Amino acid sequence: MSKFKRNLITTALPYANGPVHIGHLAGVYVPADIYVRYLRKKGEDVAFIGGSDEHGVPITIKAQKEGVTPQDIVDRYHKIIKDSFEELGISFDIYSRTSSKTHHELSSAFFKKLYDEGKFIEKTSMQFYDEKAGQFLADRYIVGKCPHCGNERAYGDQCEACGTSLNATDLIDPVSAITGNKPELKETKHWYLPLDQYEGWLKEWILEEHKEWKPNVYGQCKSWLDNGLQPRAVTRDLDWGVPVPIEGAEGKVLYVWFDAPIGYISATKDLTPEWEKYWKDPETRMIHFIGKDNIVFHCIIFPAMLKADGSYILPDNVPANEFLNLEGDKISTSRNWAVWLHEYLVEFPGKQDVLRYVLTANAPETKDNDFTWKDFQTRNNSELVAIYGNFINRTLVLTQKYFANRVPERGELTDYDKEVLAEIPQIVERVEKSLETFHFRDALKEAMNLARLGNKYLADTEPWKVIKTDEGRVKTILNICLQISANLSTLMEPFMPFSSQKLREFMNIDVIDWGKMGDGVIPAGHELGEAGLLFEKIEDATIQAQIDKLLATKKANEMASVKAAPAKENIQYEDFMKMDIRVGTIIAAEKVAKTKKLMKLTVDTGIDERTIVSGIAEHYTPEEVIGRQVSVLVNLEPKPLKGIVSQGMILMAENADGTLSFVSPDKEVKPGSEVR
Numbered sequence: 001m002s003k004f005k006r007n008l009i010t011t012a013l014p015y016a017n018g019p020v021h022i023g024h025l026a027g028v029y030v031p032a033d034i035y036v037r038y039l040r041k042k043g044e045d046v047a048f049i050g051g052s053d054e055h056g057v058p059i060t061i062k063a064q065k066e067g068v069t070p071q072d073i074v075d076r077y078h079k080i081i082k083d084s085f086e087e088l089g090i091s092f093d094i095y096s097r098t099s100s101k102t103h104h105e106l107s108s109a110f111f112k113k114l115y116d117e118g119k120f121i122e123k124t125s126m127q128f129y130d131e132k133a134g135q136f137l138a139d140r141y142i143v144g145k146c147p148h149c150g151n152e153r154a155y156g157d158q159c160e161a162c163g164t165s166l167n168a169t170d171l172i173d174p175v176s177a178i179t180g181n182k183p184e185l186k187e188t189k190h191w192y193l194p195l196d197q198y199e200g201w202l203k204e205w206i207l208e209e210h211k212e213w214k215p216n217v218y219g220q221c222k223s224w225l226d227n228g229l230q231p232r233a234v235t236r237d238l239d240w241g242v243p244v245p246i247e248g249a250e251g252k253v254l255y256v257w258f259d260a261p262i263g264y265i266s267a268t269k270d271l272t273p274e275w276e277k278y279w280k281d282p283e284t285r286m287i288h289f290i291g292k293d294n295i296v297f298h299c300i301i302f303p304a305m306l307k308a309d310g311s312y313i314l315p316d317n318v319p320a321n322e323f324l325n326l327e328g329d330k331i332s333t334s335r336n337w338a339v340w341l342h343e344y345l346v347e348f349p350g351k352q353d354v355l356r357y358v359l360t361a362n363a364p365e366t367k368d369n370d371f372t373w374k375d376f377q378t379r380n381n382s383e384l385v386a387i388y389g390n391f392i393n394r395t396l397v398l399t400q401k402y403f404a405n406r407v408p409e410r411g412e413l414t415d416y417d418k419e420v421l422a423e424i425p426q427i428v429e430r431v432e433k434s435l436e437t438f439h440f441r442d443a444l445k446e447a448m449n450l451a452r453l454g455n456k457y458l459a460d461t462e463p464w465k466v467i468k469t470d471e472g473r474v475k476t477i478l479n480i481c482l483q484i485s486a487n488l489s490t491l492m493e494p495f496m497p498f499s500s501q502k503l504r505e506f507m508n509i510d511v512i513d514w515g516k517m518g519d520g521v522i523p524a525g526h527e528l529g530e531a532g533l534l535f536e537k538i539e540d541a542t543i544q545a546q547i548d549k550l551l552a553t554k555k556a557n558e559m560a561s562v563k564a565a566p567a568k569e570n571i572q573y574e575d576f577m578k579m580d581i582r583v584g585t586i587i588a589a590e591k592v593a594k595t596k597k598l599m600k601l602t603v604d605t606g607i608d609e610r611t612i613v614s615g616i617a618e619h620y621t622p623e624e625v626i627g628r629q630v631s632v633l634v635n636l637e638p639k640p641l642k643g644i645v646s647q648g649m650i651l652m653a654e655n656a657d658g659t660l661s662f663v664s665p666d667k668e669v670k671p672g673s674e675v676r
């Protein structure tokens with residue numbers, strides 16, 4: 001870090017077609033915030049940049065579906081995302097948006113400069129056009145079958161099932177996502193960044209000069225570079241985005257992945273008039289925090305754009321994370337399979353740090369990881385509450401009880417005391433080392449070791465017993481515990497800023513400088529504040545409610561994905577008329593003994609009173625059905641079922657989830673009325 005004067009920390013711009021979920025947080029925003037808070041504590045100059053990515057096809061599609069404008073969509077989600085980040089303590093210096101005036105001007109000028117300098121190639125090609133909609137079908141406007149995995153709903157730019165990036169013309173049987181029509185190919189002109197020309201330079205810069213990048217990032221770059229780079233179109237035929245600022249490009253906008261990373265620059269420009277210092281001075285260290293699907297854009301395409309311009313610095317590191325899954329399934333905005341940050345903040349008020357803790361302790365740093373609510377509960381109850389919270393609580397309560405809430409004077413130190421105190425700077429050092437190499441899980445684990453150390457020290461020294469015989473010794477013990485507690489308030493701050501603030505209030509202390517951590521941070525005689533609980537136990541019922549919510553989503557998704565069974569072959573009217581269907585009234589009902597599904601019904605069919613055995617016992621109780629009018633096939637050949645002869649069949653509608661419901665007349669009719 002030493003050769004740099006300042007830090008420019010960017011986070012992937014969340015796409016403004018939905019709120020932020022725990023995957024985004026674990027992959028990008030929580031680690032970035034930890035890193036930034038740490039740098040600030042070390043006294044570094046930092047600009048922490050965020051903002052919403054507000055262009056691109058998914059936003060226009062969503063707007064069309066809802067019958068609103070794309071601007072309405074991005075306004076809605078920009079606000080939800082910005083507010084929820086703030087409440088979680090993601091401490092951006094600016095949270096901007098790519099629909100801003102600054103961004104339109106800057107990204108437009110960026111393109112124009114490269115265009116004027118001849119850095120693009122111009123190409124006409126055949127692209128899909130929807131005659132009925134009167135527009136070209138860029139990216140997600142076109143869907144079809146993936147040539148790699150057979151997924152029927154692959155998009156024109158990517159198959160989400162197998163992750164392959166595609167060209168629209170690769171799709172099998174493509175259709176327009178707007179009208180469902182079969183599109184035609186039509187000629188259109190676009191500008192391409194000739195990535196192939198940057199290949200040699202990129203190989204040198206990444207594969208030789210940045211061997212220290214995380215293996216997952218380095219590996220993905222290497223595979224892209226080894227496969228050879230192709231010119232990449234940086235414009236699209238769309239009307240939502242930054243217009244292409246040259247003649248003959250009417251109706252075209254910049255490709256969303258061309259303008260989005262420039263959003264980091266325009267956000268910095270909105271933050272400070274000295275933005276060029278952050279972007280153009282080689283003494284700035286730039287770090288991009290992103291998830292794995294953004295690696296190619298931040299390690300290859302954006303650097304090539306910056307290089308083409310020539311006046312910008314390049315990232316020093318891109319510590320991309322792998323993906324977080326939820327209860328065994330890929331998190332998905334469109335399938336609503338997510339824990340949404342804005343909902344969490346309402347459902348778990350005051351528990352921001354619990355989420356920050358769990359997402360860091362379980363971060364997908366080297367491989368995809370799974371978030372489960374059970375793990376969330378366990379980490380809260382047996383780590384935050386039982387270790388950190390418990391240590392703080394015992395220390396503060398005992399000090400209040402024995403020493404009138406004042407830090408007691410220390411006596412002579414035992415070897416054990418000295419060892420424990422000597423551990424503090426060592427733990428701090430290990431935390432620093434992990435943070436500086438983007439190992440946030442290890443850093444948090446190490447920070448928790450300080451709380452573990454305190455807990456163990458208390459358990460070993462047992463001040464609650466010693467107090468009966470040696471008050472002087474207890475003074476020393478609690479003095480040491482209070483030193484550890486005060487250190488924890490600083491060491492934990494990058495990870496869990498809210499509880500650190502709370503702890504400082506409990507102890508009535510100011511922020512302790514990062515560099516001052518160690519023994520002697522809190523003087524004897526200092527009066528503590530009013531103690532409370534740092535963390536609270538989370539009950540089973542709370543967790544079950546969250547699990548139930550996910551189960552409901554799963555069920556809704558299953559229902560939505562079920563297609564109606566295909567139509568049967570045609571029959572003649574006479575075939576239909578052979579069936580004698582009547583309205584009957586159920587007059588008695590009981591479950592058939594030793595079966596789960598069967599119910600024995602007595603039905604008044606208008607013709608007679610008869611017994612019918614029906615497989616409805618899992619869907620209705622006998623009490624519920626008595627008195628109901630139902631449709632009965634009365635001329636079905638009688639058949640014994642579990643020793644009872646069933647004389648006919650009750651018609652049931654079977655829902656996609658397998659539940660059954662009666663087909664009943666919508667007003668009462670006389671039993672025996674014919675159904676046809």
Ligand SMILES: Nc1ncnc2c1ncn2[C@@H]1O[C@H](COP(=O)(O)OP(=O)(O)OP(=O)(O)O)[C@@H](O)[C@H]1O
Nearest residue numbers: 012014015023024027290291292294323324331333
């Ligand atoms: N499940 C996840 N785990 C880790 N990182 C993620 C996850 N989902 C998204 N990210 C990262 O969060 C950042 C912002 O994501 P973006 O808004 O582009 O959403 P996305 O990838 O389209 O997600 P979704 O499809 O769930 O909306 C990106 O860098 C992305 O890689």
Ligand SMILES: [Zn+2]
Nearest residue numbers: 146149159162
């Ligand atoms: Zn596929």
